[in-house]
Amino acid sequence: MTLLVTCVKTPEDWAKARAIRMQVFIREDTFEEEGEYDDHPSALHFIGTDVEQNKAVVAARVLVDDVKRIAKISRVAVLSECRGKRYGTVVMNALEDYTRDRVDLFILPALVDKTGFYEKCGYSRIDDEIFVDEGQKQC
Structure with missing residues (x-):
């Protein structure tokens, strides 16, 4: 696909x-719906469309700080029926490619149970700190 x-x-x-x-x-x-959608001025939002199904199945967001040259990837979401097809990896690569000329560093907060996915994408934890945001354990 x-x-x-x-x-x-x-x-x-x-x-x-x-x-x-x-x-x-x-x-x-x-997560609470009220905190899910923001109007952050530097936010770039992306969708991934399964071409064969002609259906949007992935969404993600990148917050770019042009002054610090940092991109914060967040809200990477793959519909449950489309997981395991490497769509998450494809969207991560696309986000990086899209913003690479504007930034020197990519960062992301991750739900604790999703860290394995991000490690497969080449990311690593910088410390063992775990924090709770909107009731969810993240690192």
Whole structure:
């Protein structure tokens, strides 16, 4: 299967990204809906579309600090029925490629149970600190 990753530019794409985030973060991971959507000015939102299904199945966000040249990847969400197809890896690579010329460092907070995925993508923990955000253990 082929995943096409694009930067959200239209209200229709934003609605698709929101629906994926709603399913994964609100319904599955039980985050609070009120904190899920923000208007951060440096946020770049992405969707991944399964080309064969013609269906958006992945959403992600990158916050870029152009002054510090840091990109914070967050809210990476893959619909449950599409997990295990390497779509998460594809979207991570696309996010990095899209912002690579603007930043020197990529960082991300991760749910503790998702750290293995991010390690497979080449990320590593900088310490053993675990914190709770919106009721979820993260590192």
